[in-house]
Amino acid sequence: MQKFLNKIICGDCIEVLGKIRKPFADLIFADPPFNIGYKYDKYNDRIKKKNYIAWTKDWMTVCKNLLKPRGSFYIAIGDDYAANVKIIADELGLFMRNWIIWHYTFGQQMKRKFSRSHTHIFYFVNDKDNFTFNDHAVRVPSDRQLIYNDSRANPAGKMPDDVWHEYSRVCGTFKERTGWHPCQMPESLLKRIIAASSNSEDWVLDPFSGSGTTPVTAAQLGRNYLGVEISNEYVENAKKRLAQLKKHKQADSFLNSTELNELKRLVVDIKKPVKQITADKNLLELFANQFALRMNNHKRYSKKEIVMALEGIAD
């Protein structure tokens, strides 16, 4: 497996992954083309329905064969084929933990039907009793804590719902937008999945790595990755995106890069501007506690240090 360690390989995922014999993936995130006519560099995104379903079964089978016994398999898919993905997963012996709806908050405007504003994200596991799930790493402060100051609140925060509103689509004007890939997933969404369903140095596999969002976020969170992508142009650009990451590694903060990434992830999840978090004593206290719980590393973070780090990441 060493030759695949932290690589994005150019090729057809069924061919490339079909050659690997041993299950190695702790987590698989797959965001295949949805067969809705998107313009990709090397892939025709409008094929016959029955061919698309047969192909879906093929790549899901190859991926399932590479999933470790305690592994998790997330699949993003549009409305048209969500039911097929669920049926294929059942046939393959995967267990569904959640059928997540990613409400990406503003979709394309329609004239003769309601505007589409969501994507399905399936969360499957290989073994229904034995799998990695780091609840501490994804909990968020509850309304009882944030609004009502209610003493019955769980100090560890609450688990996010299975409808995700926090993560907007990566629109054309966003800093994160690469500009050369038609459907880039937001890094913050991937980070929630990776933080929940893998541990440091685990292997994260993405069979359709596109703009490289999964490799980039896996690297940021200290996981190993393997991405596969059919377009050479996307692979080369994604490698540049990864190289940029190394360049931007912050050396001037008391937090290491994993901690800084976790700090940014919590800012997104908590849905409050940095200025408000640093200015409101109670909110800052909640933020600092939640951050320490998510890090789970017995390190002490003073509020002053948290404020300095937050100010460092504010735009």
Ligand SMILES: C[S@@+](CC[C@H](N)C(=O)[O-])C[C@H]1O[C@@H](n2cnc3c(N)ncnc32)[C@H](O)[C@@H]1O
């Ligand atoms: C929906 S996009 C993935 C976007 C990705 N999640 C991101 O954040 O950038 C699907 C990608 O699958 C690639 N693709 C299509 N068929 C493929 C195949 N057989 N093997 C590998 N990649 C493929 C397309 O070129 C496209 O970049």
